[in-house]
Amino acid sequence: MKISAFLFALFFSLPVLARADMVDRVVAIVNDEVITLSEVNEEGKAVLQRVAENVPASQLEDALQEARKTVIEKMIEKKIMLQEAEKANISVSDEEVQMALDRILERNATSTEQLQEEIARLGMTEAQFRENLKQQVLSSKLVNLEIRSKVIIPEDKIIDYYDTHYTERVEEGGYYLLQIGIGLSGGSASGTDGAAGKEAARKKAEEIRAMAVAGKDFKALAQEYSDLPSAADGGDIGVLRKEEMPGAMYEVISRTPPGQLTEIIETGAGYQFFKVLSGQEGQILTKVPYESVKDDIYDTLYQQEMEGRFAEWLKNKKSLSYIKIL
Structure with a gap:
């Protein structure tokens, strides 16, 4: 079902609260915070499990190591995002989390019961899922503040895209x-x-x-x-x-x-x-009238601009942070 893919992406993109009682070792430092191996294994357990199920035994150790590196990189980026949100005094209320949850249910045409089943299948509790969702909303607010409000798509850029993709010269x-x-x-x-x-x-x-x-x-x-x-x-x-x-x-x-x-x-x-x-x-x-696709073109260009600016913003924040992978 569609909700499965969404939950997997959410699970992999935000830190999970559950932690091992015994912290084995620190694998990364991000400014004044640390990431432990147990956290990495918990965060990436769905990915690591998939690797374990699909990679031959002779290649498993290297494959798991590469997968953990990917998880660590994602966790470092999320740490920075959450730290920047805290600096900007951005907060998320329980009502906002519930609204985000309601949008998930509506977008995926699923029920609360089905969502709970998928959460359990991923090895999470509802409380963990809500906390992850809260952090996602927090990150979205940060992006709105730092990037989205500054993105402007001029009309001539929309026209250039239209000329390239919706017209043909005979x-x-x-x-x-x-x-x-x-x-x-x-x-x-x-x-x-x-x-x-x-x-x-x-x-x-x-x-x-x-x-x-x-x-x-x-x-x-x-x-x-x-x-x-x-x-x-x-x-x-x-x-x-x-x-x-x-x-x-x-x-x-x-x-x-x-x-x-x-x-x-x-x-x-x-x-x-x-x-x-x-x-x-x-x-x-002209293959289609300009006005009929103008809004679609704007959305496409806006998304492209957002992704480019976000990547640049995150790269800059990482360069200004103290990051050490152990």
Whole structure:
């Protein structure tokens, strides 16, 4: 279930409260705090267990050592985050923890009972889980204060992303096309039955073209009626150059303005007609309207900026901290 992946990530990303009664040894120092081996084993037990179950015995010791190094690095980063939150006098109330818990349940469409089962499966108590969640909320508040409030995505950056990902330049002699093709009934044009099949195919093509002319969505019509492989893509066959098209096809396409439908042409297998999306040298073809994807692009760029700034912020905080791995 989806909640399992979430809980695993949360379990691995925040310190667990349970500690061994006997502290075996200190494995890292972060400013004035320490991390012990027992804490590492407790924090990373799900990961370590997975390594133990999947790595051959001959490689197990090295694999466990590498896994512990990864856990230690994560714990060092979390120590720094929590220390910075304390410096900034950031706190989290029980009500905020409950709100975060409610969001988890809603986002994963799960019940409290199911959540408790997953928590137990990970070897945690509900109190431990709530404390981990509290620390996650604390970290989120710190990120809001230090980073998120300072991220600005200018309009020109959104437009640049749109031009790169949602437009296509049609090169010289190229035509961006959609197609609909109707095959001959019985697959042959010879004889009386063949003539009837041709007539039926022609009539069907004319009816579909008429629907397109009347404003029906061309791609939807292609998906529903076209007999060609391109139907799965809404008739989209991309950009074709003159030399890539049969003569009859190029003849009707070259005289059709962008945005318009060609005449119906006969082929050896039936009848086809096309919608010319673009056909001018150097013309920019818009795949989707800018306004329809503007918010999505903003979210994407915002997330990228956040991740980059956070990585830089954390790197700087680590460089200013006393960190020693023993």
